[in-house]
Amino acid sequence: MRLFGGKSTASGPSASVATANGDGALVCLQCGMIAGDKVTFCRRCGLTIGAQPRADATLPTCPICYVTVDDDGRIASLRRTGDRVDLVVHMSDHDDHPVGDDDYLESLRAGDLIRIDRWQAPFDLVRRYLVTGAIDGGHKRSYQHSAVVTAMSQIKRWGADADIFGDQEEWRAARVAVTALLERYHRSAYLPA
Ligand SMILES: [Zn+2]
Numbered sequence: 001m002r003l004f005g006g007k008s009t010a011s012g013p014s015a016s017v018a019t020a021n022g023d024g025a026l027v028c029l030q031c032g033m034i035a036g037d038k039v040t041f042c043r044r045c046g047l048t049i050g051a052q053p054r055a056d057a058t059l060p061t062c063p064i065c066y067v068t069v070d071d072d073g074r075i076a077s078l079r080r081t082g083d084r085v086d087l088v089v090h091m092s093d094h095d096d097h098p099v100g101d102d103d104y105l106e107s108l109r110a111g112d113l114i115r116i117d118r119w120q121a122p123f124d125l126v127r128r129y130l131v132t133g134a135i136d137g138g139h140k141r142s143y144q145h146s147a148v149v150t151a152m153s154q155i156k157r158w159g160a161d162a163d164i165f166g167d168q169e170e171w172r173a174a175r176v177a178v179t180a181l182l183e184r185y186h187r188s189a190y191l192p193a
């Protein structure tokens, strides 16, 4: 759990053990937080621990694979056991089922940015693209001068080898760099077993 080690939701040994049997007793299913040892209500959202999330709740999303928990507050286990697990167990399962080579990705990080060859782009934006293929349009305006973001948009729309009308050498080079990063991140050694 290096990637998000600073977050309190990173599971310690006790949490993993306590929830490994699938009862989810110590994790709030509505906000995904570890609630603590001897509490019956989540201090954060007030839900009874172990209760199904309220229908109108905004459910938590895994910061590693960006999947949101289902309406019952759980996700099908990555271990393919057929279990449904809470978010904390799910996140610790990523230790054995990483979505990509995050050690490599972290080695390219510079603060909130990632260096890709001669370009820089927002780290979180690029990681989400590598994992999900999605580009967050909400903040796109401020990124519009980034060749990397342009390259990601172009690859998403036309593919990595497209002939693009009005293409620019800078974009083409950035597409090559982004494609190389994409392949490096998803090397087969890191695919789920
Ligand atoms: Zn909660």
Ligand SMILES: [Zn+2]
Binding pocket: 062, 063, 064, 065, 066, 067, 090, 091, 094
């Ligand atoms: Zn996940």
